[in-house]
Amino acid sequence: MRNRLVWIFLALLVGGIVLQYVFGIKMSREDIHISARAEPLACIGGERVGEACSPGTILPITNSLVMTILVDLVLLLVIIFGARNMQLVPRGFQNVVETVVEGFYNFALGIDRRNVSKFFPLPATIFIFFLVANMLGLIPGVGSIGICVPAEPEAAAAAPAAASSSVFSGLPGYCGAGNILIPWLRAPAADLNVTFAFALVAVFMIEYFGVQALGLSYFTRFFNLREGALGFFVSLIELISEISRIISFAFRIFGNIFGGEVILIVMSFLLGYVLPLPFYGFELFVAFIQSVIFAVLTLVFMSNAVVAHGAHEEHGPGEPAHGETQASPA
Amino acid sequence: MDEASARLIGMALAIGLGAIGPGAGIGIVFSGAVQAMGRNPEAEGLIRTYMFLGFALAEALFIFALVFGILIGFGIV
Numbered sequence: 001m002r003n004r005l006v007w008i009f010l011a012l013l014v015g016g017i018v019l020q021y022v023f024g025i026k027m028s029r030e031d032i033h034i035s036a037r038a039e040p041l042a043c044i045g046g047e048r049v050g051e052a053c054s055p056g057t058i059l060p061i062t063n064s065l066v067m068t069i070l071v072d073l074v075l076l077l078v079i080i081f082g083a084r085n086m087q088l089v090p091r092g093f094q095n096v097v098e099t100v101v102e103g104f105y106n107f108a109l110g111i112d113r114r115n116v117s118k119f120f121p122l123p124a125t126i127f128i129f130f131l132v133a134n135m136l137g138l139i140p141g142v143g144s145i146g147i148c149v150p151a152e153p154e155a156a157a158a159a160p161a162a163a164s165s166s167v168f169s170g171l172p173g174y175c176g177a178g179n180i181l182i183p184w185l186r187a188p189a190a191d192l193n194v195t196f197a198f199a200l201v202a203v204f205m206i207e208y209f210g211v212q213a214l215g216l217s218y219f220t221r222f223f224n225l226r227e228g229a230l231g232f233f234v235s236l237i238e239l240i241s242e243i244s245r246i247i248s249f250a251f252r253i254f255g256n257i258f259g260g261e262v263i264l265i266v267m268s269f270l271l272g273y274v275l276p277l278p279f280y281g282f283e284l285f286v287a288f289i290q291s292v293i294f295a296v297l298t299l300v301f302m303s304n305a306v307v308a309h310g311a312h313e314e315h316g317p318g319e320p321a322h323g324e325t326q327a328s329p330a
Numbered sequence: 331m332d333e334a335s336a337r338l339i340g341m342a343l344a345i346g347l348g349a350i351g352p353g354a355g356i357g358i359v360f361s362g363a364v365q366a367m368g369r370n371p372e373a374e375g376l377i378r379t380y381m382f383l384g385f386a387l388a389e390a391l392f393i394f395a396l397v398f399g400i401l402i403g404f405g406i407v
Binding site (some may be wrong): 035110111112113241244245247250251252255293296297300303304 | 343374375378379382383385386387389390393395397402404
């Protein structure tokens, strides 16, 4: 079975190379269209003008919104079918779901053993959502199949529609000159609105757990008036870094996923069918590691927030409690 | 040089130069963490916590460079 897949894969690769170098079918410059923001498919309460909604729009239905709902549906179906008639000894699909949850739970145990049951839901949600979303966003066709709309009037007027030199221009489904493609789907993490919402929720929950554990004295780490001028200055830096966490949470995953898409497009333009391959593998890795980093950083900041400021305890947050020593290589 | 090309150069410089320091910093963070884990495998959980903290702090600088690169490149500032 695996052998046959390898042969099919090699045949596709060779066919692509033949198409590119013998028949000259490859991307041209005007096939590259990159939009940093999610494009609206429809505008509720407004009109779509080019790539944006007209002012006064109540709710733009963007392609990343559609994709987010799709990912949510996938996750719901997986949980419904995985958790239906649960058994103590899992078999079949329940095994898969348990492996994912348990794997991340054991990882979280190593970071904060005491509070893991309290913290676990949010980081696990972030991890599983972004894992599925990033992986689905890498499926070929997600960012490349869509509807053709006329470009913005002023932009089209500035650059009169020239005859397209792309070899794809005669094919069905290709947007002619003066039109732009709006994909049906777009990876949710490639839309800053999605990642920013997750970052806001994560930072809010970090502060919430801090206040819940320490009361109002939690805020002394931001406005430290007891330890002199230096302590006050350090606490102000702490406050600034706390606010910048929202920005860094949101832009880290956005930059990685969006940058990965741009790299794949540019590599397909430079040397089609061959050069994107290693980058595609790398993007699969990035899709996984960025979801892990978002979730683990949330967890680490949470476990930091519940420790009182200046309390140098003997047990670090991740140190196993007594009697629960991890399997140590003797 | 008109404004658009100056903005493009500025964006590329902001992101490119801003990636140098954090790249080296993240490498140092992870190499130190791996060495520490090798020397003291029992403390792996604690090391991992601080490893990710250090990673986040180093990475935040690059995020700022990225944000300002985007702000410059798309003509927001």
